[in-house]
Each structure stands twice: as C-alpha cells, then as structure tokens.
Amino acid sequence: MKLFSIFGDPVFHSISPRLHNNAIRNLNLDACYIRQLVKNGDEIIEIFKDLRLDGANVTVPHKETAYKLCDEVRGIAKEIKAINTLINENGKIIGYNTDAPGFFQAISSFKNIKKALILGAGGTAKAISFILRQNNIDVTILNRSKERLEFFMKNGFDSFHWNNFNSNNFDIIINTTSAGLKDENLPLPIDILSQIMQNASYTFDVVYGRRTPFLQLSDKYNLQNKNGQDMLLYQGIIAFNLFYNNKFNTSVIEKHMREALTF
Numbered sequence: 001m002k003l004f005s006i007f008g009d010p011v012f013h014s015i016s017p018r019l020h021n022n023a024i025r026n027l028n029l030d031a032c033y034i035r036q037l038v039k040n041g042d043e044i045i046e047i048f049k050d051l052r053l054d055g056a057n058v059t060v061p062h063k064e065t066a067y068k069l070c071d072e073v074r075g076i077a078k079e080i081k082a083i084n085t086l087i088n089e090n091g092k093i094i095g096y097n098t099d100a101p102g103f104f105q106a107i108s109s110f111k112n113i114k115k116a117l118i119l120g121a122g123g124t125a126k127a128i129s130f131i132l133r134q135n136n137i138d139v140t141i142l143n144r145s146k147e148r149l150e151f152f153m154k155n156g157f158d159s160f161h162w163n164n165f166n167s168n169n170f171d172i173i174i175n176t177t178s179a180g181l182k183d184e185n186l187p188l189p190i191d192i193l194s195q196i197m198q199n200a201s202y203t204f205d206v207v208y209g210r211r212t213p214f215l216q217l218s219d220k221y222n223l224q225n226k227n228g229q230d231m232l233l234y235q236g237i238i239a240f241n242l243f244y245n246n247k248f249n250t251s252v253i254e255k256h257m258r259e260a261l262t263f
C-alpha cells in the first residue's frame with residue numbers, strides 16, 4: 001500500500017486529501033492520502049521517513065524550508081527555491097514544484113499574454129513569476145512593501161512597491177496576496193488598481209472559495225477572470241502523476257479530482 005500526506009500549518013482546511021483520495025478510490029489503487037500538522041518545517045523529511053511515505057505535498061509555511069532539505073530538487077523548483085511535492089525515489093527524497101506548472105495550466109484559456117503584473121512577493125509570486133518567464137511572458141512584480149522584493153530583483157524581475165510604481169500597461173494582473181482571503185481588502189489601492197485594469201484583458205486570483213473584491217472589481221471592467229481553484233486542481237494532478245511515475249492519463253485524474261471539488 002502506498003501512503004501520501006500533506007504537511008502544513010495550518011493543514012486542517014486543506015482539500016488535497018479529498019482530491020487525491022477520490023482519484024485513488026476511482027482508479028482502484030491501494031493507497032491513502034492523509035494530512036499531517038507540522039509546526040517545525042525542519043522536521044519534514046524526518047516525519048516523511050518515519051511515516052514511510054511514498055510521496056507528500058508541502059503547504060504554507062514550509063515550502064522554502066522543505067526545498068533546502070531535499071536530497072535533490074528537480075525542474076523549475078531549482079529557480080523558485082521552494083517545493084510543494086516530495087517523492088521517495090529508492091530512499092532518496094526528491095523535491096518538485098507543481099504550483100508553477102499548475103498555475104500555467106490554469107491560465108491556458110487566456111490567449112496572447114505578453115506582459116504580466118504580479119501583485120505580492122511571497123512564495124506563490126515566486127512560483128508564478130518563473131513559470132511565466134519560462135514561457136516568454138514579461139513579468140513585473142508589485143508588492144505593498146519593499147523588503148520581499150530583493151529575491152525578485154536578484155533574479156532580474158522588474159520589481160516595485162506601492163510608492164515607486166508608475167505603469168499601467170499589462171495584459172494580465174495576478175493577485176498572489178492574501179488580501180480578500182478572509183476580508184474585503186483589495187491587494188492594491190483602488191485608484192492604482194482601477195487604472196491598471198482599464199488597460200488589461202485578464203485577471204487571476206490565487207484565492208479560491210470566494211469571489212474576492214479583486215475579482216469583483218475586475219468584473220466591473222469586463223475582464224476575463226479566474227480564481228485559484230484550477231491552479232489548486234492542476235498542481236494536485238501533476239503531483240499525483242509524480243507519485244505514480246506519470247503512469248496515468250491526466251484527463252482521468254482531472255475527472256476524479258474535479259468531481260471531489262463538488263463534495
């Protein structure tokens with residue numbers, strides 16, 4: 001039997017077990033996906049080994065700590081310097097980032113994107129910025145404060161904070177901040193955001209489960225928009241296939257995981 005888990009703090013709200021277990025059940029696999037509260041990120045690999053896991057997902061706030069603890073990191077995670085998926089490959093712990101390709105798949109219906117504005121400069125912004133750049137999209141980062149911009153500047157991204165930003169020509173605006181997650185806040189003062197939206201075509205909010213003030217405002221400008229549900233779904237599908245060495249058709253996994261979203 002294979003055993004998988006998600007590690008995070010908090011982790012009780014995570015719907016990853018629901019997505020993975022529904023795929024496991026419908027594919028008749030001998031496996032189970034659990035959730036594990038981990039307070040100290042430094043213990044992640046130890047817990048992974050103690051539980052004899054085959055694979056795991058890592059969520060807030062441990063993605064960057066877990067990156068440092070893997071035996072090997074593959075793919076775009078090497079640039080992002082954060083992982084959300086761990087695989088046990090013959091005793092060796094391999095780290096991947098599936099948030100980045102998951103996001104890119106989620107925006108596949110948005111066409112002709114050349115310039116993107118990312119609001120926020122946390123872990124999610126890192127994943128999204130590198131996958132956009134890998135796909136030849138010009139990325140600008142805009143954050144409330146300047147402290148977190150250093151990583152992006154070092155990596156060659158145009159990076160601004162609210163007080164030195166003066167541009168409004170972007171095809172897509174992506175909210176990676178937690179503004180609107182549990183409050184009625186916009187991720188940027190309304191006058192600046194409205195100006196940028198006037199010239200944009202698309203908006204994307206990584207938050208899911210509620211219509212955020214950011215997406216509500218973008219409705220007023222008739223922008224095509226999406227919330228973070230598909231990003232969550234696709235990162236899960238990619239992780240599931242990594243757990244099983246890419247042996248399943250992604251559309252089959254998608255069918256079962258999408259069904260679990262309705263439970």
Ligand code: NDP
Pocket residue numbers: 060099120121122123124125143144145146148176177178179181185186187188206207208228229231232233235
């Ligand atoms: P971090 O804590 O790493 O970063 C948060 C960022 O948001 C910071 O740049 C912070 O700015 C900014 N911020 C926070 N509050 C506000 C506010 N009121 N106004 C403006 N800016 C604000 O978070 P993560 O990147 O890890 O996660 C961000 C969100 O993404 C979470 O809501 C998470 O649930 C979601 N997420 C969704 C996924 C999906 O699959 N859909 C996957 C991963 C995450 P400052 O530096 O000034 O403090």
